Amino acid sequence: MTYFLCTDLAVRLMGLVSSRDRPDAPLGPTGTAICLYDLVLSRAEPVPVAERLGLWFPCREADQDPAHRQALRDQILQQPMPSPAGAAEHTEDGAFLSPGLLPDIVLLIGEREMTWLGPCSTKTAQVMTLADLMHQLAPELVETGNTTEALLARFAAEDRSGVHPASDLVRIHAAARLIETLWTGQVPGSGLKYRP
Numbered sequence: 249m250t251y252f253l254c255t256d257l258a259v260r261l262m263g264l265v266s267s268r269d270r271p272d273a274p275l276g277p278t279g280t281a282i283c284l285y286d287l288v289l290s291r292a293e294p295v296p297v298a299e300r301l302g303l304w305f306p307c308r309e310a311d312q313d314p315a316h317r318q319a320l321r322d323q324i325l326q327q328p329m330p331s332p333a334g335a336a337e338h339t340e341d342g343a344f345l346s347p348g349l350l351p352d353i354v355l356l357i358g359e360r361e362m363t364w365l366g367p368c369s370t371k372t373a374q375v376m377t378l379a380d381l382m383h384q385l386a387p388e389l390v391e392t393g394n395t396t397e398a399l400l401a402r403f404a405a406e407d408r409s410g411v412h413p414a415s416d417l418v419r420i421h422a423a424a425r426l427i428e429t430l431w432t433g434q435v436p437g438s439g440l441k442y443r444p
Contacts, residue, residue, distance in 0.1 A: 260351035261285040265416035298428035385430040
């Protein structure tokens with residue numbers, strides 16, 4: 249059973265992929281689907297850890313009628329993260345499990361995702377790009393000329409997820425591994441703030 253402390257950081261990664269990568273995609277013309285990858289970043293002693301909760305797709309395609317976009321935005325920004333089976337809600341030491349855990353941060357892989365999401369207002373999640381996160385967690389990487397795209401390409405080349413190499417999902421898995429690496433490798437006193 250997985251426990252998350254109230255000070256852990258819930259991160260939702262959002263990417264756009266080909267709808268052919270959805271396991272439940274109907275046969276027909278290929279469109280664009282929203283793919284979400286949820287992680288919890290923790291300052292657990294003795295070292296920081298990143299725990300993957302799961303990869304999932306909201307129910308509608310991303311290139312759906314713009315009239316439905318707000319419902320999709322709400323789902324991306326405010327839908328609780330997946331829960332471990334049989335998880336209880338609270339523990340004696342003030343920790344909690346993931347039922348009802350909402351994302352603190354929604355990370356967009358790049359400009360394409362930012363353009364699709366468009367202006368949004370929410371009280372439950374801060375929205376930023378993966379490049380923004382890199383600047384916060386590893387400014388020294390950015391200063392030495394490492395771009396988000398170059399790092400994603402490096403992680404994608406080493407992908408061990410079992411996803412077909414030509415699939416757009418490789419990029420999502422690469423982004424999740426990049427976040428984990430940035431988080432677990434950062435120096436004390438830098439990076440993102442936890443919940444109070």
